[in-house]
Amino acid sequence: MERQTRRHFLRTAGSVAVSAGILGKASTAFGRREQRRGGKGRPNILWITSEDNSPYLGCYGDKLAHTPNLDRLAAEGVRYRNAFANAPVCSAARSTLITGMHACSLGIHNHRSKVQVPEAFRLYPDYLREAGYYCTNNSKTDYNIIRKGVRSWNESSNKAHYKNRKPGQPFFAIFNTTLSHEGQLTEQAVSRRRKQGVLPPKPRLAPEDVKLPPYHADTPVVRRDWCIYYDNVTLMDREVGRLLKELDQAGLAEDTIVFYYSDHGGALPRGKRNIHDSGTRVPLIIRFPKKWAHLAPARPGQWIDDPVGFVDFPATVFSLAGVSIPKHFEGCPFLGKQAVEPRDHVFLFRARMDERYDTARAVRDRRYRYIRNYSPHRPWGQQYSYPFRVMPSMGSWYDAYRKGRCNPVQARYWQAKPSEELYDTENDPYEVKNLVDDPQHAARLEHMREILL
Amino acid sequence: MQEKAAPAEEKLKELLKDDWMDIRVVAAEALSYLGQTDLALEILEPIVKNEPEYVSLAAMNALDFMYQAGHVSLERIDKLLGDTQFKGYPGRMAEYFRAMK
Numbered sequence: 116m117e118r119q120t121r122r123h124f125l126r127t128a129g130s131v132a133v134s135a136g137i138l139g140k141a142s143t144a145f146g147r148r149e150q151r152r153g154g155k156g157r158p159n160i161l162w163i164t165s166e167d168n169s170p171y172l173g174c175y176g177d178k179l180a181h182t183p184n185l186d187r188l189a190a191e192g193v194r195y196r197n198a199f200a201n202a203p204v205c206s207a208a209r210s211t212l213i214t215g216m217h218a219c220s221l222g223i224h225n226h227r228s229k230v231q232v233p234e235a236f237r238l239y240p241d242y243l244r245e246a247g248y249y250c251t252n253n254s255k256t257d258y259n260i261i262r263k264g265v266r267s268w269n270e271s272s273n274k275a276h277y278k279n280r281k282p283g284q285p286f287f288a289i290f291n292t293t294l295s296h297e298g299q300l301t302e303q304a305v306s307r308r309r310k311q312g313v314l315p316p317k318p319r320l321a322p323e324d325v326k327l328p329p330y331h332a333d334t335p336v337v338r339r340d341w342c343i344y345y346d347n348v349t350l351m352d353r354e355v356g357r358l359l360k361e362l363d364q365a366g367l368a369e370d371t372i373v374f375y376y377s378d379h380g381g382a383l384p385r386g387k388r389n390i391h392d393s394g395t396r397v398p399l400i401i402r403f404p405k406k407w408a409h410l411a412p413a414r415p416g417q418w419i420d421d422p423v424g425f426v427d428f429p430a431t432v433f434s435l436a437g438v439s440i441p442k443h444f445e446g447c448p449f450l451g452k453q454a455v456e457p458r459d460h461v462f463l464f465r466a467r468m469d470e471r472y473d474t475a476r477a478v479r480d481r482r483y484r485y486i487r488n489y490s491p492h493r494p495w496g497q498q499y500s501y502p503f504r505v506m507p508s509m510g511s512w513y514d515a516y517r518k519g520r521c522n523p524v525q526a527r528y529w530q531a532k533p534s535e536e537l538y539d540t541e542n543d544p545y546e547v548k549n550l551v552d553d554p555q556h557a558a559r560l561e562h563m564r565e566i567l568l
Numbered sequence: 569m570q571e572k573a574a575p576a577e578e579k580l581k582e583l584l585k586d587d588w589m590d591i592r593v594v595a596a597e598a599l600s601y602l603g604q605t606d607l608a609l610e611i612l613e614p615i616v617k618n619e620p621e622y623v624s625l626a627a628m629n630a631l632d633f634m635y636q637a638g639h640v641s642l643e644r645i646d647k648l649l650g651d652t653q654f655k656g657y658p659g660r661m662a663e664y665f666r667a668m669k
Contacts, residue, residue: 470657
């Protein structure tokens with residue numbers, strides 16, 4: 116597959132629009148052909164997904180995290196260092212996953228925009244089901260699209276489970292946990308969980324133990340949110356452990372390729388909704404059982420540095436499952452028989468977040484990120500009502516800013532943006548030093564502009 | 569930017585008649601930065617009140633940045649919103665404007 120450029124994916128989207136009418140008919144024959152291949156000898160695929168978390172995990176080097184189950188999964192699988200949600204918010208990230216296309220190619224990049232996408236643009240479980248897979252989603256959808264009367268999953272609810280499949284039928288199953296979602300940071304959520312005994316009476320970490328990113332205002336409330344958040348990540352890890360144990364007890368671990376990833380970065384302010392690493396970089400761990408070890412890109416415990424994005428995930432699942440990849444998918448399969456040359460970079464986009472409009476596009480390679488801000492007068496930290504309501508740190512940081520208690524790096528989140536940004540994520544992992552005006556990076560800037568524009 | 573952007577004024581005025589409502593919203597906001605706030609409000613008011621959720625929302629976003637840039641007062645925005653009952657995301661924006669008063 117040719118190297119992905121913006122021109123390439125625009126061209127792909129255009130050709131898909133032209134051939135949309137043909138796809139519907141062709142896919143039925145495609146499905147029958149895939150089904151004849153039978154259900155035996157194909158891996159089950161389990162996706163365990165969490166919400167609003169950057170790689171704040173022990174296995175990703177975070178010393179404050181307590182995530183024994185994910186650490187074990189990482190030791191048994193491979194870790195991706197440069198995995199990205201193409202959009203930094205649930206619905207647009209999930210639109211990209213479910214369609215196999217960048218959400219902005221379909222006009223579904225605005226958060227919760229409920230766009231009616233032509234039925235010819237079928238969702239990936241449609242194809243997997245036709246190929247004989249039992250497909251379940253437990254349970255978040257938030258796909259940002261309206262599809263009247265179309266049922267893509269065998270089951271999609273909080274009861275959906277691979278155990279309901281026919282004997283011998285391969286499955287593709289998603290279990291999504293909301294335990295680390297930003298909405299779990301409210302006083303009410305925390306106190307409810309403490310009463311239930313789910314959270315410890317006091318956070319595991321002391322506020323002074325937390326290492327704040329340099330862009331956050333150092334207030335007790337910001338530190339409080341970080342402590343709670345780390346406990347929520349531990350809860351999420353426990354749920355991952357439960358799901359893995361369930362798979363094991365069902366005797367299916369040796370037949371199942373397990374993915375774990377988060378729906379985007381976050382959850383604290385300047386995480387989710389932001390196009391930087393803090394909002395788009397996600398943990399991705401994939402475990403291959405012995406039976407399917409030949410499909411693994413490296414030995415257990417190793418790291419993969421190639422950039423991958425959500426747009427690549429459906430194509431990769433198809434490649435692992437031996438299902439033909441539809442031509443309109445924009446992703447590059449990175450595993451399996453249909454795998455292509457690794458990407459050089461991924462494309463990222465930010466549009467309306469909640470009730471606040473913005474337009475930003477970015478490209479990220481193994482080390483650098485270039486961002487083009489089309490509404491530079493609109494700050495990263497806009498007055499979104501939901502995060503202000505659920506994350507005490509949002510209000511605390513804004514209050515510190517208004518009172519002049521933020522240094523320039525901390526203040527920047529609330530101010531107009533530069534029209535372009537360039538970061539070296541290796542030397543500046545928090546992306547606070549914009550290199551756009553650095554003559555040493557002029558050639559790189561020009562190159563990345565060209566890729567994006 | 570005002571002087572540099574001045575040559576764009578006529579083009580922006582043409583865009584106030586664009587078929588796409590979103591284009592009209594962006595042009596109106598830009599004209600406000602060039603001192604044409606009354607003209608911008610003339611365009612934005614009916615869009616805020618009468619158009620579908622996401623277009624109305626875009627116009628309300630424009631109003632907020634016009635306010636933040638000091639081109640329009642909160643009182644004027646409040647008058648513009650009137651007693652319109654907004655739902656969904658536009659409802660959140662209306663709540664935000666009213667809370668700031």
